[in-house]
Amino acid sequence: MTAGRPIAEIAADAVRVRCGFCWAEPGVPCDADGMHLARFARARRCGILDGPDMCVVLDAVAPPPAEVFTPGSVIPASTLAAAS
Numbered sequence: 001m002t003a004g005r006p007i008a009e010i011a012a013d014a015v016r017v018r019c020g021f022c023w024a025e026p027g028v029p030c031d032a033d034g035m036h037l038a039r040f041a042r043a044r045r046c047g048i049l050d051g052p053d054m055c056v057v058l059d060a061v062a063p064p065p066a067e068v069f070t071p072g073s074v075i076p077a078s079t080l081a082a083a084s
């Protein structure tokens with residue numbers, strides 16, 4: 001796997017957009033123990049995240065390895081907090 005940005009840094013960018021799954025306001029955490037995949041996808045569409053960032057995000061979806069990605073897939077808070 002190529003070196004990407006730390007997931008915590010990517011999450012800090014993604015939180016700037018409204019979550020498309022639970023509708024948490026920008027800057028407000030999702031109502032899950034982590035962040036919804038929909039939020040990262042929206043940030044990607046807004047140009048805040050890039051392709052390599054999304055690869056890091058998809059690798060972090062729980063439970064690993066996820067067989068199906070949905071907008072409600074959650075990237076666990078424990079993963080988001082992990083320093084890399």
Ligand SMILES: [Zn+2]
Nearest residue numbers: 019022030036
């Ligand atoms: Zn959410």
